[in-house]
Each structure stands twice: as structure tokens, then as C-alpha cells.
Amino acid sequence: MRRKSASSEAAFLRGEVGVDGELLEAEQDAAAVEADDARAELLRGRTYLGRELLTWMLWRSESTDPLFTHQDTPVHVNYAGRITLRGALGEITELSAKGALAPYSAQVKRALASGLLVHTARLTFTVGERSFEVSLDAEHLDVKSAKLPELMTEEEDDREQERLHLADELGALVDGCIRTFLTVRASRSWNTTVVPELRAWMEEDA
Secondary structure: OHHHHHHHHHHHHOOOEOOOOOEOOOOOOHHHHHHHHHHHHHHOHHHHHHHHHHHHHHHHHOOOOOOEEEOOEEEEEEEEEEEEEEOOOOOOOEEEEOOOOHHHOHHHHHHHHOOOEEEEEEEEEEEOOEEEEEEEEOOOOEEEEEEOOOOOOOOHHHHHHHHHHHHHHHHHHHHHHHHHHHHHHOOOHHHHHHHHHHHHHHHOOO
């Protein structure tokens, strides 16, 4: 009993409990609250995997090799224009870069090496002679904006059907990227091979 009283007195002197013996709620400054919120957002499964997906695709796309096949046709992915990186820790938690080659710049790679991941990006999917442009957001993998290939038909009704078909095809291309990534992400080689190679790519211009 005496030991318990001594412990309670020590907790009171440290400011951990009030005079009634109840624990006091720790006060957090605005920066700490913001960091906790950012960390919680980053660790949400969908957002975190979405950022990993977009970062992995950026790495894979630099080689200009096909990322996967769609209806037996190789699909090439290219990043162009504005790219936004986000993270939960460090002095910088968000960084944006804009320019034709900005996604592949040394500055972006250094930011990735410091712990940021791709959050939004403008991508081009090239399937045969057709190109689809799309802006993707990692949180829900939402299509923010898109540019479809030029329509081939002349009649307005046929053009509307062609637009719908191309929109469905764009959705299939995004789904193809996700499936390809998840297959790699769930494999044993992710930690043993893919992550070390991805890290080496990030640090090659350091």
C-alpha cells in the first residue's frame, strides 16, 4: 500500500496525474498533431499501397520496357508533367515537381530516397499505336483527368460508343497496372530483390 502511494506521488510530481489521481491528457503542439495525422494517413493500406504502386511504376517505366500486356499487346508507361511526392516523416512531407522530365530527375529520386513516395502523377499508357493520358491519385487510385486516343469513327452515335469503349479500356489498363504490381508485391522477391533494386535506383544520382 505504501509502495502504491509513493508511486502515485511520484506520478503527481512528474505532472502525469492530477490531484484526483486521474491521468492528465498530454498536450501536443500543432506540429506533433500534424505529424501523427500524416503518419496515420500514410499507413492506411490503400493509400500506402497506392503510393508504392506509383513509385514502383515510375522506376519500371524509366527502362522503357513494357510494364504488362493488354489483349496480347505490350503496354508501355511513361511519366510526364507534374508529379507530387508525400511522406510522413522528415523535414519535408510533400514535394511537387513540374516539367517534361521532372518525374525522372535527380531531385525527385533524392526525395524518394529520403522516404517520400509518389502520390499523384500524370501518366501515358501506350498500347500499340494508341496513347491514353491519365492523372492518378494514390489514395483511391482515382482518375483525376484523362485524354483518350483520337476517335476513328465519324457518326456521332458511333463516336459516343467509341468514347465509352476507350474509357473502359483505360480502366482496364489501370487495373492491369494494379494487378501486375500486386503480384510482384506479394511475391517473395519483393523484399529480397525488388526493394534493393528500387533503392539502388533512387540513390544512383545521390
